[in-house]
Amino acid sequence: MKRKTLIIGTVGVLTLAGLGATAVVARGGEWCENPPIVRKAEAKLNALESALKITPQQQAAWDGFESALTAKAGDVEKAVADFRGGGMPATALGRLDKLQQGLDQGQALVTTVTDATKALYPVLDAEQQAVFDREFRFRPGHRRGRHGGES
Numbered sequence: 001m002k003r004k005t006l007i008i009g010t011v012g013v014l015t016l017a018g019l020g021a022t023a024v025v026a027r028g029g030e031w032c033e034n035p036p037i038v039r040k041a042e043a044k045l046n047a048l049e050s051a052l053k054i055t056p057q058q059q060a061a062w063d064g065f066e067s068a069l070t071a072k073a074g075d076v077e078k079a080v081a082d083f084r085g086g087g088m089p090a091t092a093l094g095r096l097d098k099l100q101q102g103l104d105q106g107q108a109l110v111t112t113v114t115d116a117t118k119a120l121y122p123v124l125d126a127e128q129q130a131v132f133d134r135e136f137r138f139r140p141g142h143r144r145g146r147h148g149g150e151s
Helices: 002-023 036-052 056-085 092-123 126-135
Strands: none
Touching: 036 056, 036 126, 056 092, 092 126
């Protein structure tokens, strides 16, 4: 169990670090209005909304889902900048604390996405659920081609 937690933690930190490669965009030391992670999230959500053909009756549920994910994308953007900007602590305990912080942030992200999806999914009809299952991919930092059974 401890090894699995360590592996998951390492992946979480590496994901944050990987996202940071494209995440930190500043103008004169200030954040842009629409950082890359937020723009990517908005683009993917717009494409998903179009593919789902959200009805007026479903709009409120969709708006809640979209709002939660867009807000979390902004949090990820800031977390990546903080992670990369802070440097790695010199001590083992400091590095472990930083790793734990990254894991906690990653867990909060997954919880937000899961809760938002659980609120939206039952509102969708069977055809929309099939589209959602096919189109929605939550893989922070995933940049390579698809793997496994995905097509």
